[in-house]
Amino acid sequence: MTVKVASEWLNSCSGCEISIIDMGERLLDVLKVADIVHLPALMDNKYFGQLGDGTHLDIPKADVGIISGSIRNEEHLEVAKKMREQCNIIIALGTCATHGGIPALSNSYTNEDLMDRYYHTETTDDDGKGYPDKEIPALLDACHAVDEKIKVDIYLPGCPPHPDHIFKALVALVQGDEIKLPEKSVCDTCPTIRGGKGKITKIKRFLEAPEYGSADEPLDKMQCLLEQGYLCMGPVTRGGCGGDGVLPRCISARVPCRGCYGPVRHNGNQRLDMLNALASNGINIGSLPESVSLLRFSGGHGMLRPGFKKKES
Amino acid sequence: MGKVINIQPVTRIEGHASISIELDDQGDVADARVNIMSLRGFEKFVEGKPAEELPRIVNRICGICPWMHHLASNKAVDGCFGVTPTPTGHKLRELMQTISHAEDKLLHFFFLAAADFVIGPDSDYAVRNVIGIVKANPELAGQVVKMRQMAKMILDKFSRKTIHPVAGVPGGFAKPLLEEERKDILGKMRQILDFALFTMDFAKKDIFPKYIDTITSLGVINTGFIGTVDDEGALNLYHGKLRLMKPDTSHVEFAPEDYADYIAEKVVDHSYGKFPYAKVWDEGFSMDLDNPKGMYRANTLARINVADSIATPRAQAELEEFRDQFGRPAQATLLYHYARLIEEIYACERAIEILEHPDITDPNVRAKTEPKAGRGVGCVEAPRGTLIHDYSTDDNGLITRANMIVGTTHNLGPINMSVNQAARLLIKKGEYDEGSLNKIEMAVRAYDP
Numbered sequence: 001m002t003v004k005v006a007s008e009w010l011n012s013c014s015g016c017e018i019s020i021i022d023m024g025e026r027l028l029d030v031l032k033v034a035d036i037v038h039l040p041a042l043m044d045n046k047y048f049g050q051l052g053d054g055t056h057l058d059i060p061k062a063d064v065g066i067i068s069g070s071i072r073n074e075e076h077l078e079v080a081k082k083m084r085e086q087c088n089i090i091i092a093l094g095t096c097a098t099h100g101g102i103p104a105l106s107n108s109y110t111n112e113d114l115m116d117r118y119y120h121t122e123t124t125d126d127d128g129k130g131y132p133d134k135e136i137p138a139l140l141d142a143c144h145a146v147d148e149k150i151k152v153d154i155y156l157p158g159c160p161p162h163p164d165h166i167f168k169a170l171v172a173l174v175q176g177d178e179i180k181l182p183e184k185s186v187c188d189t190c191p192t193i194r195g196g197k198g199k200i201t202k203i204k205r206f207l208e209a210p211e212y213g214s215a216d217e218p219l220d221k222m223q224c225l226l227e228q229g230y231l232c233m234g235p236v237t238r239g240g241c242g243g244d245g246v247l248p249r250c251i252s253a254r255v256p257c258r259g260c261y262g263p264v265r266h267n268g269n270q271r272l273d274m275l276n277a278l279a280s281n282g283i284n285i286g287s288l289p290e291s292v293s294l295l296r297f298s299g300g301h302g303m304l305r306p307g308f309k310k311k312e313s
Numbered sequence: 314m315g316k317v318i319n320i321q322p323v324t325r326i327e328g329h330a331s332i333s334i335e336l337d338d339q340g341d342v343a344d345a346r347v348n349i350m351s352l353r354g355f356e357k358f359v360e361g362k363p364a365e366e367l368p369r370i371v372n373r374i375c376g377i378c379p380w381m382h383h384l385a386s387n388k389a390v391d392g393c394f395g396v397t398p399t400p401t402g403h404k405l406r407e408l409m410q411t412i413s414h415a416e417d418k419l420l421h422f423f424f425l426a427a428a429d430f431v432i433g434p435d436s437d438y439a440v441r442n443v444i445g446i447v448k449a450n451p452e453l454a455g456q457v458v459k460m461r462q463m464a465k466m467i468l469d470k471f472s473r474k475t476i477h478p479v480a481g482v483p484g485g486f487a488k489p490l491l492e493e494e495r496k497d498i499l500g501k502m503r504q505i506l507d508f509a510l511f512t513m514d515f516a517k518k519d520i521f522p523k524y525i526d527t528i529t530s531l532g533v534i535n536t537g538f539i540g541t542v543d544d545e546g547a548l549n550l551y552h553g554k555l556r557l558m559k560p561d562t563s564h565v566e567f568a569p570e571d572y573a574d575y576i577a578e579k580v581v582d583h584s585y586g587k588f589p590y591a592k593v594w595d596e597g598f599s600m601d602l603d604n605p606k607g608m609y610r611a612n613t614l615a616r617i618n619v620a621d622s623i624a625t626p627r628a629q630a631e632l633e634e635f636r637d638q639f640g641r642p643a644q645a646t647l648l649y650h651y652a653r654l655i656e657e658i659y660a661c662e663r664a665i666e667i668l669e670h671p672d673i674t675d676p677n678v679r680a681k682t683e684p685k686a687g688r689g690v691g692c693v694e695a696p697r698g699t700l701i702h703d704y705s706t707d708d709n710g711l712i713t714r715a716n717m718i719v720g721t722t723h724n725l726g727p728i729n730m731s732v733n734q735a736a737r738l739l740i741k742k743g744e745y746d747e748g749s750l751n752k753i754e755m756a757v758r759a760y761d762p
Contacts, residue, residue, distance in 0.1 A: 011351060014327055015376020015476045021424070022469075022476070024462035028455070031444055042424065044324045044438040050747045052318040052334075073351050102373035105358040114354030121356060121716040122703075124587060125577045125598070134582045135333050135348045143353075160376065160476050205710075207365055207483070208681040215489045215676050241474075253473035253480045255487050258369055260477070289363045289711060296370060 003174050006038040006062035008083055010076040011103055011143060012069025016094040017041045019160035023167050030167070033174045037062050047079075061086045064173055070096040070103055070300060071144040075137035084150040091154040091169065097146045098157040099262040100300020104143040107304035108292060111139050145300035154179060157238060159260035159297060164243035182240030185264045186257050189239040190248050191220040195227060202287035203278070204229045210254055219247055225256045231288065233259035236273040259297050269303060271295045315340060318745075323347075323754055325425045325442065326762050327377045327697075328721065332753065333583075334736050340743020345736040347729045347757065349586035359715045364390045364684065364706045365483050367715075371702065372477045374719060377420075380413040380468075381695035381720070382702070383478045384551075389702040390483040392570075392689020394710065396682040401675040402485020407551040408667045409472055409480070410693060412498075414550060414660040415505055416464035417696045418613075418653050421761050422512065423457045426650060429755050430520045434527070435748030460508045467498050484680035492674050499668045506627075506661035513631060513654045521651060530738065532646035532731035532756030534602065535560050537591060537609035538618045539576075539723060541694050542566070546621035548628075548659060550694040556619045557591055557609060562642060564619065565593060569692035572701055578718070579726075588726040589718065600730050602737075608730065611698025611723035612760060613652035618642035623655070625662035631655045646731050649759040684710020695720035697761055721762045731756040 009017060021027060037060040038045045048054035057078055065087025071077055084090060095101045106114055115131050118124075146152055156169055165181055172179045182189070210230060212222040226232040234248065238261040241249045250257050263270050271294035278285050285291070295303050315338050321331035329350045337343040355374060359367055368386040372379035384406050391398060398406070424443045432441045432449065440448070447454040468475035471494060480487045490498075521528065537560055541553040557575055558564040567575055578587035579598045590598045590607030599606035609615075618641060623629045632655055639648060667673060684706070691702045698720030705714040735756040739749040 009329070011353065013373050013376035013379075015373070015379065018376050018420075018476055021420070022462070022465055024466075025455075025458055028447065028458060031447060036444065040322045040324045041327075042325060042444070043442045044751065046324070047321050048319045050438055050750070051745075052320050052750060053316070072353070075350060102370055103353045105370070106354040109354065109357055114352065114357045117357040117360075118352060118354060119580055119587070121578070123573050123576065123578050123589075123716060123718065125579050125592075127580070129580065129582070132580065132582050132585055135331075135346065136350055136583065136585055139352065159373070205363060205365060205684065207683065209487070209679045216491055249474040250479045253487050255479045255482070258366075258479075289709060290361060293362055293366060293370075 002033055002035045003064055004062040005034045005036050005064045006059055006087055007066040008079055010069035011072035012096055015160040016068035019163050020166055022163045026167050030170055057082055059083060059086050064089050066091045066093050067097050067146050068093040070100050071146060071149050073137040073139050077149055080146060080150050089153045091156055092146045092152045093156050094161055095157045095159045095260060095262050095297045098155045099298035100143055100145050101159060101297055104299035104304060105296055107142045107299045108306060110306045143300060148301060155266060157262040158241060162241060162243035184239045186234035186237045186239045186248050190234055190251055192222050192224045194224045199227060200229045200283060202284050203231050206230050206256060212254060219252050230256045232256035233274060235277045236263060236270045237261050238264050262298050270298050320750055320754060323757055326758055328762055332732055342736045342740050345733045346583045347732055349584040352585040356715050356717060359712050362712050364393050364704060364710050364712055368481055369479055376476055378417060378695045379477045380409055381693055381700050383481050384410055385691040385693045385700045385702040387481045387483055388691030389689040389704045393687040393704055393706040394483055394682045394685055395687055396484045396680050398485040399677050399680050401672050402678045404667050404670060404673055405486040405490060405678060406481050408664060409468060410551055411660045411664040412464055412467055414696055415657060416461055418657040419461040422653060426758050430524060434752050434755060438747060460505055463501050464505055467501055482679060484682045486678040489676040489678045490674050495668055495674055502661055502664045509657045509661050513658060516654055528647040529645050531752060532735045533644060534727060534730045534734055535644055536605060536727050538615035538642055539609050539611050539699050540616035540619040542620050547624040548616055548620035555699060558619045569701060570690040586722060586725050589723050590726060600726050602730060602734055608726050610727045611720055612649060613656050614643060614649045616694060617652045617655055623659050625659055627662055628655055628659035631658060646756055646759045697721045698723045724760045728757055728760050728762060
């Protein structure tokens with residue numbers, strides 16, 4: 001049997017679409033069972049008809065609708081609603097779609113703040129005519145996760161989601177099986193050595209290489225990066241970034257986790273949970289240079305707001 | 314005013330855009346515009362963040378060329394903190410960058426652009442795509458998928474995370490390259506170089522000659538060009554001086570940190586994206602097709618136009634053949650595809666050169682840094698053009714100011730002009746069809762935006 005698939009990218013960077021392509025030769029297998037009816041990154045189906053003279057935005061009907069990116073402007077919202085209308089199942093693909101992602105860091109600012117900076121940089125030729133407003137969709141009040149605006153059936157977080165998970169989800173959908181994705185934290189999947197509480201009292205910035213033996217020493221011989229004093233978001237971040245049977249990606253590059261799979265539970269708060277984890281281990285949270293960045297992947301759902309930073313400090 | 318044709322979204326490109334074509338009462342093109350549809354505000358929301366975190370934040374500007382943003386950002390932070398990366402740290406960064414270029418160009422040529430040439434610009438839109446190519450030529454498609462995947466998985470396996478990389482760090486690179494990894498990557502890059510040479514031959518025999526009339530007419534405009542060159546004037550993707558060339562090939566050169574003296578960005582009413590122009594030419598800004606002002610282009614064709622030569626032998630031979638046929642600077646927009654395949658060869662050759670360097674497995678890959686107040690400008694050549702990240706920091710190493718000019722941005726004015734030219738060429742007296750609208754999009758796709 002084949003499944004009709006429609007795919008859309010909203011306020012996104014294309015990384016999720018590239019992760020789909022990174023399924024590699026498995027993509028060719030997927031194409032045998034998936035009939036892709038709409039996918040602007042690779043196919044020429046248009047919103048307003050192929051002659052560009054339609055009056056209403058249209059997307060073909062599909063069994064499965066995949067949406068990457070957050071919802072930032074009126075066009076994103078219109079496309080998301082049309083996708084919901086036309087697709088039986090909606091998958092939120094990637095952390096922008098599930099939690100707002102990096103662009104939701106903009107939620108600490110008003111749209112005016114963003115435009116005042118972007119249209120007044122040192123290279124901007126400001127002729128005083130105001131900001132663009134013709135033939136472009138107006139920005140919404142904030143950068144929203146997809147489920148703030150439409151119902152989502154399946155969440156595939158990750159920045160980007162690992163191709164193994166995308167493949168697994170698509171295969172399960174075609175076969176009518178339940179989709180099983182990792183639900184543990186990054187720490188639960190990380191083999192580094194942990195000694196226990198109480199050895200460090202403050203967080204250092206990641207400005208030098210962590211300690212480990214020789215270059216080819218396996219990860220299970222390195223001491224936990226958090227215990228080495230570096231901020232690592234592993235305890236409060238959903239695991240699975242390494243795909244099937246692979247170690248956490250960043251940590252295996254000897255670089256601490258920053259939380260790209262979003263909170264362990266869908267509605268968790270990575271900032272609050274991390275500050276709690278640090279404090280309960282006797283670490284002075286005042287040693288962090290700032291804490292807005294702890295929500296850098298999950299600032300949607302009203303987690304970050306204009307003025308939030310000021311109130312905190 | 315007559316009717317408006319909305320090509321929305323522009324498809325088989327790497328970002329989000331639409332085209333509006335306004336027809337007059339006679340059905341001729343009155344104006345055509347390219348709209349960039351959203352604004353994310355990176356320049357604002359990175360303020361107050363620790364500078365060393367930026368390479369892991371701003372790479373989200375683009376999921377197709379995240380290595381470029383990651384590395385330009387690392388170079389900018391090196392500048393803010395006054396740290397000089399170790400020699401091997403620089404080489405590993407450049408290795409990742411060149412392999413990423415090699416992967417990206419295969420992706421663009423075969424997955425996005427090729428359908429217009431292999432399936433045909435006027436063919437049914439439902440099969441005019443990579444899936445159509447898979448069905449029409451499964452052997453070639455299988456080979457493309459395999460080679461592109463090989464390049465991508467080199468990056469993935471060594472750096473551990475290649476979409477939104479983390480292995481570049483201020484002061485160098487996060488992990489050294491082991492000898493067995495070096496041998497493995499070298500063998501794979503030689504295979505990818507062979508495939509790059511095959512692709513060039515295939516395009517020169519089966520594609521470019523067939524479409525030579527389209528190539529020399531569609532989207533053709535007259536502009537200057539920008540790109541990075543080394544001290545000998547040869548093409549370089551990772552470091553060097555910026556060369557800004559006028560259509561008559563006269564040029565100025567400058568250090569990346571002086572960019573604001575040479576280029577400026579115009580705010581236009583129909584696009585969130587700003588439109589850069591060559592401020593240093595002192596002629597203002599105009600996208601008039603007959604008399605453009607300040608317009609210059611970036612990306613592959615621009616780089617091979619501004620470079621006197623290419624420092625690797627196979628790519629140099631291709632450059633010479635290209636120049637014999639099309640001159641310097643070549644202005645025909647669809648030649649971006651040809652230039653892309655020349656750069657594909659360079660990227661493979663350069664990656665092999667780096668892998669053969671005796672220092673490449675040196676474990677000293679990262680210099681220690683301290684946060685401090687400063688300014689840094691990081692510049693690399695992204696697949697889509699010259700990429701500039703410019704940051705300032707306070708005493709605690711937090712970002713106080715950021716300005717970024719992203720590769721595709723340089724081409725927004727020229728893309729707008731090429732669309733206008735193509736629309737006027739293909740839509741007359743209200744007559745047009747799906748094929749002509751797709752050809753107008755081909756003028757956009759050449760720029761790989």
